[in-house]
Amino acid sequence: MKKNSSAKELLQKLGTLLALIILIAIFCITMPDKFPKIGNVMNILKQASINCLIASGMLCALITAGIDLSVGSNCVLCTCTIGVLVQNFGLTNPVLLAICGLAVSTLAGFINGTLLTRLDLPHPFVSTMGMKNILWGLALVITGSKSIGFTGAGVDSLMWLGGGSIGRMIDASGKVTFPGIPVSFILVIIVFCIFDVFLKKTALGRQIYCCGGNPEAARLSGIPSKNVLTFVYALSGFMAGMAGVVSVGRLASANGNAGTTYDNDAIAACIVGGASFTGGKGTIWGTLIGAMIMAVIRNGLNLMGASNDVQYIVIGAVIILAVTIDVVRNKMEAKARKMAAA
Amino acid sequence: MSEYVVELKNITKRFPGVVALKNMSIGIRPGEIHGLIGENGAGKSTLIKVLTGVHNPEEGDIFVDGKKVVFRNPVQSREAGIACVYQELNIVKQLPVTDNVFMGRAVKKGLLLDYPRMHQEAAEALASLGHPEIDVKMECGKLGTGLQQMVEIAKAVSLDAKLIIMDEPTSSLGKEEIAQLMETVRGLKAKGVAILFVSHKLEELFELCDRVTVMRDGEHIITKDVGDLTEDSLITAMVGRTLDNLYPKEFGVKGDVWLEGRNLNEAGVLHDVSFKAHAGQITGFAGLVGAGRTETMRAVFGADRLDSGEVYVKGEKVTIRNPKDAIKRKIAFLTEDRKGQGLVLSLDVRTNLILANMKGFSNGPFLDKARIEKSGQENVQALKIKTPSLDEVTAQLSGGNQQKVVIGKWVNIDADIFIFDEPTRGIDVGAKIEVYRVMNDLVKAGKCVIMVSSELPEILAMSDHVVVMRGGRVMADIDRDTKHFNSEDIMKAAWGGELD
Numbered sequence: 001m002k003k004n005s006s007a008k009e010l011l012q013k014l015g016t017l018l019a020l021i022i023l024i025a026i027f028c029i030t031m032p033d034k035f036p037k038i039g040n041v042m043n044i045l046k047q048a049s050i051n052c053l054i055a056s057g058m059l060c061a062l063i064t065a066g067i068d069l070s071v072g073s074n075c076v077l078c079t080c081t082i083g084v085l086v087q088n089f090g091l092t093n094p095v096l097l098a099i100c101g102l103a104v105s106t107l108a109g110f111i112n113g114t115l116l117t118r119l120d121l122p123h124p125f126v127s128t129m130g131m132k133n134i135l136w137g138l139a140l141v142i143t144g145s146k147s148i149g150f151t152g153a154g155v156d157s158l159m160w161l162g163g164g165s166i167g168r169m170i171d172a173s174g175k176v177t178f179p180g181i182p183v184s185f186i187l188v189i190i191v192f193c194i195f196d197v198f199l200k201k202t203a204l205g206r207q208i209y210c211c212g213g214n215p216e217a218a219r220l221s222g223i224p225s226k227n228v229l230t231f232v233y234a235l236s237g238f239m240a241g242m243a244g245v246v247s248v249g250r251l252a253s254a255n256g257n258a259g260t261t262y263d264n265d266a267i268a269a270c271i272v273g274g275a276s277f278t279g280g281k282g283t284i285w286g287t288l289i290g291a292m293i294m295a296v297i298r299n300g301l302n303l304m305g306a307s308n309d310v311q312y313i314v315i316g317a318v319i320i321l322a323v324t325i326d327v328v329r330n331k332m333e334a335k336a337r338k339m340a341a342a
Numbered sequence: 343m344s345e346y347v348v349e350l351k352n353i354t355k356r357f358p359g360v361v362a363l364k365n366m367s368i369g370i371r372p373g374e375i376h377g378l379i380g381e382n383g384a385g386k387s388t389l390i391k392v393l394t395g396v397h398n399p400e401e402g403d404i405f406v407d408g409k410k411v412v413f414r415n416p417v418q419s420r421e422a423g424i425a426c427v428y429q430e431l432n433i434v435k436q437l438p439v440t441d442n443v444f445m446g447r448a449v450k451k452g453l454l455l456d457y458p459r460m461h462q463e464a465a466e467a468l469a470s471l472g473h474p475e476i477d478v479k480m481e482c483g484k485l486g487t488g489l490q491q492m493v494e495i496a497k498a499v500s501l502d503a504k505l506i507i508m509d510e511p512t513s514s515l516g517k518e519e520i521a522q523l524m525e526t527v528r529g530l531k532a533k534g535v536a537i538l539f540v541s542h543k544l545e546e547l548f549e550l551c552d553r554v555t556v557m558r559d560g561e562h563i564i565t566k567d568v569g570d571l572t573e574d575s576l577i578t579a580m581v582g583r584t585l586d587n588l589y590p591k592e593f594g595v596k597g598d599v600w601l602e603g604r605n606l607n608e609a610g611v612l613h614d615v616s617f618k619a620h621a622g623q624i625t626g627f628a629g630l631v632g633a634g635r636t637e638t639m640r641a642v643f644g645a646d647r648l649d650s651g652e653v654y655v656k657g658e659k660v661t662i663r664n665p666k667d668a669i670k671r672k673i674a675f676l677t678e679d680r681k682g683q684g685l686v687l688s689l690d691v692r693t694n695l696i697l698a699n700m701k702g703f704s705n706g707p708f709l710d711k712a713r714i715e716k717s718g719q720e721n722v723q724a725l726k727i728k729t730p731s732l733d734e735v736t737a738q739l740s741g742g743n744q745q746k747v748v749i750g751k752w753v754n755i756d757a758d759i760f761i762f763d764e765p766t767r768g769i770d771v772g773a774k775i776e777v778y779r780v781m782n783d784l785v786k787a788g789k790c791v792i793m794v795s796s797e798l799p800e801i802l803a804m805s806d807h808v809v810v811m812r813g814g815r816v817m818a819d820i821d822r823d824t825k826h827f828n829s830e831d832i833m834k835a836a837w838g839g840e841l842d
Contacts, residue, residue, distance in 0.1 A: 206693060
């Protein structure tokens with residue numbers, strides 16, 4: 001029985017993975033000389049990193065049947081905080097900068113959770129949408145609505161996290177044979193492994209699913225639902241902050257007006273990866289695949305020379321298609337289970 | 343003209359792997375109240391769904407007024423004059439009564455809805471059910487459960503239904519509301535409407551029905567006039583074997599007071615509620631729905647706030663602010679609404695079993711997989727939980743087995759005080775007896791058990807001591823070996839009468 005269910009799980013995961021593989025195959029066939037190059041692959045990984053990090057926190061919020069609409073501005077606020085510290089205060093210690101950025105974002109997430117649980121706001125949509133605007137405004141205020149460049153500011157070691165790569169190989173003639181694996185993606189893999197263990201094997205992780213599935217039953221079973229929810233939003237803020245730290249090297253600048261698509265991209269990655277707005281569902285590896293699908297589409301369309309507007313239309317269609325497939329698959333599964341049970 | 347208003351003849355309905363209905367026949371006469379009874383899984387729901395056009399049978403025929411019909415969908419069944427009041431009410435609570443009565447078949451005048459006419463017809467339907475006092479413009483959610491059900495029945499009546507199916511209509515009603523419902527049902531019968539009355543409660547069938555059909559394993563067992571049946575013969579027919587005792591009461595050794603409430607007050611809900619529950623005993627809480635029994639338990643458990651009053655656990659005064667505090671004091675609370683408050687239906691049996699004690703099953707932050715597996719297997723065996731595996735999603739289990747998972751959850755915190763709120767509601771006879779056995783085992787192990795129940799026979803059979811409540815007040819406190827320990831006196835107290 002155990003074997004049976006894990007086989008089913010595998011098949012479910014394969015569903016989205018299959019979509020990713022098909023997508024890759026299409027781009028490989030249409031652009032054999034551009035898309036399947038090692039340099040481009042590493043590029044995709046780099047491009048996916050920020051979305052992956054934000055989506056991991058978003059996933060937790062979605063599992064509790066909530067949502068965090070403030071992640072995009074939270075991420076930007078983190079980058080801007082670091083920018084201001086570098087520019088106005090001359091701080092260059094990478095560890096200190098990262099800690100400051102993460103602290104600001106975690107605090108913002110904690111406020112999200114507190115608003116939701118202690119003031120009993122009806123849905124996290126409200127508190128996080130409010131916070132989205134507040135954080136965005138703050139990011140513009142502290143930077144004076146100006147972009148802050150990081151290049152040459154003495155923070156190269158921090159920029160390595162978002163822009164650097166490991167294992168770059170150059171042959172004798174000086175030609176790059178392997179561009180190296182992006183540090184940011186290695187970070188994503190480490191973070192996702194931790195999330196996997198956290199969500200599956202720790203008491204707190206399971207409690208997140210319980211609060212999402214039935215908050216009242218969880219409360220009456222002695223699970224401190226409010227604390228669990230507050231933790232989830234603080235965690236989501238922390239992950240947005242981590243994405244902000246990575247942005248320092250990735251974008252090489254802090255700009256209060258960046259990151260407008262981050263919220264949507266993160267939600268899309270989770271939903272395409274099998275999470276549900278009704279809560280209680282979703283895995284971190286599904287989210288990874290979801291984020292990769294988004295990144296591959298963006299990258300492929302870019303290489304094809306498709307403009308931004310077309311990209312939006314395609315991505316919108318893919319989100320709807322992916323969720324439709326998921327709904328149909330769930331219906332078929334429920335039917336199969338009914339048949340097996342009957 | 344046929345003898346029956348609706349008749350099913352030799353119906354067979356198969357689902358992959360199982361035959362849900364086997365050559366099933368049943369005929370309902372015009373103006374009769376026909377009881378339908380059987381254990382969970384006997385095929386009652388499938389039968390109802392065949393009648394309402396949800397399922398199409400593979401074999402057999404359906405006759406309405408002697409004419410053969412085929413229902414391809416629920417609308418055809420409705421048009422043929424068959425209506426169903428489901429156990430879970432299909433009411434949109436935010437909408438007014440009228441909109442609910444006319445849901446799905448609005449009356450129009452030109453392009454717009456004809457509200458004056460709909461209001462009038464809804465009011466007429468409700469008046470004919472003996473409830474002219476319901477304001478048809480009121481939001482349904484503001485009505486009590488009993489009256490919401492009347493709105494459902496009004497829906498059926500306004501359809502001019504020939505046959506109204508009622509699927510466990512009394513399961514969430516109090517005694518008073520049940521009496522009202524029975525009056526209404528008799529009124530419908532007098533107007534010539536046939537009723538198919540599905541119930542788990544034998545005494546209701548005897549009180550209300552003209553004839554009763556028993557089903558088992560998808561088959562027709564007997565149909566008899568109610569006068570030719572006894573409770574024993576019904577149960578024998580239903581379970582296919584004789585049950586020596588519906589209530590296998592066993593006695594523990596009476597110990598100290600383990601749970602005591604003193605002058606509990608909650609504005610508008612509880613007034614100076616005091617009670618004592620001993621170890622080694624079952625303390626029953628009797629009363630009508632809304633008497634404040636569940637509210638008392640929720641307050642003791644920390645689910646709701648008390649305005650004043652003291653709670654003592656094992657003689658020690660305690661402050662319980664939330665369920666977590668209560669669990670620390672080894673108090674377990676099986677809520678009356680097991681789906682809404684007891685289980686996370688979307689999660690597996692394994693997780694639900696450790697829901698109340700994740701810390702106890704962890705090493706540091708990590709869950710101890712091996713220990714959870716072992717404990718889960720032990721729970722399944724000890725409580726006889728019928729589940730394909732610990733990985734099964736709890737939503738897939740039957741009501742009785744879901745209830746056992748909830749019990750397992752509380753056994754796993756090693757609780758000393760067990761509060762069971764309506765523990766046997768909506769589960770079949772066999773599962774009920776198993777729940778009683780679990781309570782017996784707990785009491786014999788010296789635990790303190792509190793059982794809130796609206797079923798008087800259950801209270802009388804299983805309690806060592808009964809607290810009777812009414813309107814948020816304790817009316818009586820009766821020991822098993824005193825002269826007031828009988829249904830008349832308990833009912834009297836529950837209705838506000840004085841006992842000498």
